[in-house]
Amino acid sequence: MSVEDENVDAVGATASPLSHFGAEVRLERERLGMSRAELGKEACCGYSLVAKIESGDRVPALDFAETCDRVFPHAGGRFVRLWPLALRYAFPPWFRRYVELEWSATAVRMFHPLLLPGIVQTEAYAREVLRTGRPTNLDHLVSARMERQRILTRDDPPRLWIVLDEGVLRRAVGGSDVMCGQLERLRALADSPPHVVQIIPSSIAVYPGSGSPFGLLSFEEGPDVVHVDGFPKGYVLAESEDVASATSAYDLLAATALPPDESAPLIDSILKDHFS
Structure with a gap:
């Protein structure tokens, strides 16, 4: 059973929570008689970013939400x-x-044969990866991933x-500086x-599940689910048979891979020999 389409458009684009957040920021800012530049100074960001958040064109950082709750007298923790x-x-x-x-998971297991997963990408690495799709909202996508x-x-x-x-570590996404920062983050x-x-x-040319990136999410309550990363879009599976197959495949991948104490020195070696 695929669950990725479940209630995806319950809220229209013009009234999405992202747009609502921005509208609330603008309402409270104007009520206080504060300029966008002044709010940006409080939030350690620029006028243009405040404007984009207010229009729903940029995801707000948690720090920005915390600033709003601190600065606006009537916020009452609403923005966080x-x-x-x-x-x-x-x-x-x-x-x-x-x-x-993912936000409610207690454990996240991921396998990827080509790239670092988004959950651990540096901002520079993410920008290079997302840039390949030639999006018109690259900054927005990078901010959301971070x-x-x-x-x-x-x-x-x-x-x-x-x-x-291992090829993921050697694939020069964005050049040496980007890869150096990314491998240091992974290390x-x-x-x-x-x-x-x-x-x-x-040295291991073929291994179980080598063709497709996927992950497993576990929760404090309820069964695990599987996320398959694909083109043009990924999807989530919740059927017990799919979860069992993915769990078995992941266990075999972990058994095939170097143990953690040997994987870390390999990261060090590739970082030193190829990107330092």
Whole structure:
């Protein structure tokens, strides 16, 4: 059963939570007699970003929502409460259901044979990846991806387990500077319990599930779900047979990959030999 289309357009584009968030910012700012430049100074951002947030054209950072709650006398914590819903609607309709599930997951397992998953991409790496689709809203897409990563820095982060093909580490996305920053980020993650990073070495040419990136989400309550990353859009599967197949495939991938204590030195070696 595919669940990615479930209630994706329950709120129209003109009244989406993202647009509503922006409208509320503008209402409170004007009520206070504050200019966009003044709000931008409080939020450590520019006039143009405030304008884009107010028009619903840019996802707000959590820091921006916190600033609004601090600056606007009648906010009452409203902007931080609105922020998760606004973030969800910053993504394409087919991806919103996954973002919602990811936000509540207690464990996230991912496999990718070609790229670093979005959840661990640096801003520079994400920009290069997203740029390939020639979007007209590149800054918006990058901001949304970076804000999605907030789940890893909150007080109760999910356990992240990533299995990657070694080729992912060697593929020069954006050049040496971009890759250096990205591999340093991955290396830091590998050293941060309870997260796990495993690399399938290039000496293993064929392995289970090598053709398609996918992931598994686990929750405090309820069954696991599977996310398949595909073109032109990914989808979420919840049928027990699909989840069982994906779990078996992931277990085999983890067994095939180098153990964590050997994967980390491999990241160091590629970083030193190819991108330093």
